[in-house]
Amino acid sequence: MNAADLGLPVxxxxxxxxxxxxxxxxxxxxxxxGTADRRxxxxxxxxxxxxxxxxGVVAGxxxxxxxxxxxxxxxxxxxxxxxxxxxxxxTLEWLAGYRFRGDIWGYPEGEVYFPGSPIVRVEGSFxxxxxxxxxxxxxxxxxxxIAAAASRMSAAAGxxxxxxxxxxRTHELxxxxxxxxxxxxxxxxxxxxxxxxxxxxxxxxxxxxxxxxLHDSERGAFQAQVDSxxxxxxxxxxxxxxxxxxxxxxxxxxxxxxxxxxxxxDLLLVAHRVRQQxxxxxxxxxxxxxxxxxxEYAIASLAAAPVDAYGVGTQLVTGSGHxxxxxxxxxxxxxxSADPSAPLQPVAKKSLGGKLSIGxxxxxxxxxxxxxxxxxxxxGVGEVPAELAERQLLVELVKGGEVVAREPLDAARDRHIxxxxxxxxxxxQLSRGEPVIPTEYA
Numbered sequence: 001m002n003a004a005d006l007g008l009p010v011x012x013x014x015x016x017x018x019x020x021x022x023x024x025x026x027x028x029x030x031x032x033x034g035t036a037d038r039r040x041x042x043x044x045x046x047x048x049x050x051x052x053x054x055x056g057v058v059a060g061x062x063x064x065x066x067x068x069x070x071x072x073x074x075x076x077x078x079x080x081x082x083x084x085x086x087x088x089x090x091t092l093e094w095l096a097g098y099r100f101r102g103d104i105w106g107y108p109e110g111e112v113y114f115p116g117s118p119i120v121r122v123e124g125s126f127x128x129x130x131x132x133x134x135x136x137x138x139x140x141x142x143x144x145x146i147a148a149a150a151s152r153m154s155a156a157a158g159x160x161x162x163x164x165x166x167x168x169r170t171h172e173l174x175x176x177x178x179x180x181x182x183x184x185x186x187x188x189x190x191x192x193x194x195x196x197x198x199x200x201x202x203x204x205x206x207x208x209x210x211x212x213x214l215h216d217s218e219r220g221a222f223q224a225q226v227d228s229x230x231x232x233x234x235x236x237x238x239x240x241x242x243x244x245x246x247x248x249x250x251x252x253x254x255x256x257x258x259x260x261x262x263x264x265x266d267l268l269l270v271a272h273r274v275r276q277q278x279x280x281x282x283x284x285x286x287x288x289x290x291x292x293x294x295x296e297y298a299i300a301s302l303a304a305a306p307v308d309a310y311g312v313g314t315q316l317v318t319g320s321g322h323x324x325x326x327x328x329x330x331x332x333x334x335x336x337s338a339d340p341s342a343p344l345q346p347v348a349k350k351s352l353g354g355k356l357s358i359g360x361x362x363x364x365x366x367x368x369x370x371x372x373x374x375x376x377x378x379x380g381v382g383e384v385p386a387e388l389a390e391r392q393l394l395v396e397l398v399k400g401g402e403v404v405a406r407e408p409l410d411a412a413r414d415r416h417i418x419x420x421x422x423x424x425x426x427x428x429q430l431s432r433g434e435p436v437i438p439t440e441y442a
Contacts, residue, residue: 050322060143061109110416145319150185166317275306380442
């Protein structure tokens with residue numbers, strides 16, 4: 001479910017100022033020069049994956065569609081631009097009627113990507129496309145970084161449940177976006193209620209150490225929680241002595257106790273001891289949830305532990321060390337004039353330092369072996385080879401300014417699980433390495 005499905009604003013009345021000033025100064029100069037109406041093609045891609053990552057995850061597409069729809073210049077925004085002398089009056093008049101009326105194609109949300117993949121392609125006049133650069137990159141760079149970390153954690157969890165709980169470790173609006181991206185990447189639920197409200201992500205939560213400390217005894221705290229939330233609740237057992245807390249928890253809730261949560265200590269050792277204790281007390285069905293600064297490596301180290309679910313916060317919402325995907329938004333083709341029939345001409349940046357780009361309006365397809373496993377990401381300009389025609393990756397997202405590809409968030413989550421399963425098995429290894437498949441240019 002998307003924000004628009006709920007009738008909610010994106011986050012603020014307009015996304016038009018989620019941008020950099022030079023987008024507006026370029027617009028003003030292009031309008032004056034008579035080049036603003038030239039048909040143009042911009043592409044979003046990354047030149048490399050974060051160090052050690054084997055694949056990337058496309059996330060934030062649904063939020064991009066919301067942001068493009070909400071990119072409007074109301075009186076307050078125009079007043080700010082006028083007061084700060086950002087642009088001149090002719091440009092303000094042009095902005096007053098701005099609506100993106102072009103086309104957007106892109107990898108569907110949840111799909112994986114590699115260096116050079118044309119993740120998003122934006123087509124329209126130079127003027128209408130250039131203004132969207134910053135907001136599109138802001139969303140995709142953030143959300144795709146979180147989704148990539150979530151995907152690695154999901155693979156490491158091996159089917160055990162994952163709870164996103166990083167709201168207190170990031171900006172309040174980033175927390176909502178992070179919960180959404182984590183869900184796309186394979187997490188099962190979030191502690192953040194705004195994310196649950198906005199995107200219908202399942203929410204969970206019971207109590208913190210403060211609740212135990214509030215009461216005169218741990219028994220009193222557990223009894224109060226069970227009385228309020230029922231025997232199926234999750235009791236936090238590491239405020240004082242873990243073994244004593246587990247005994248008290250089972251004594252109060254009985255074998256119907258839903259779960260116990262461990263938030264400190266040697267999680268591998270403590271989980272084994274708690275599982276043995278729960279079984280001896282007759283609470284064989286009581287689950288064990290572990291938290292405490294987990295990342296994909298910590299989750300993988302607990303593979304042999306009797307853990308049923310992981311709660312992840314800081315490392316998830318910061319991209320587990322890689323909070324951005326370094327995606328860029330580059331002009332790759334433009335018409336030679338404002339004539340709608342003028343042919344597109346490939347353009348590309350040429351520079352030293354690894355910042356070269358490849359000109360031309362691109363397609364992308366994934367070549368697979370006889371078993372259906374990906375062999376290469378193939379990117380090209382011009383006609384698509386017949387053998388790849390049915391394996392193209394870009395789908396139409398916006399046509400003539402109208403969104404045509406809204407989908408439930410669960411569709412993106414399911415797509416990611418399928419896309420990851422279609423990669424070579426080494427994709428989910430946590431050891432450092434190159435992208436799991438090469439990018440080839442046709």
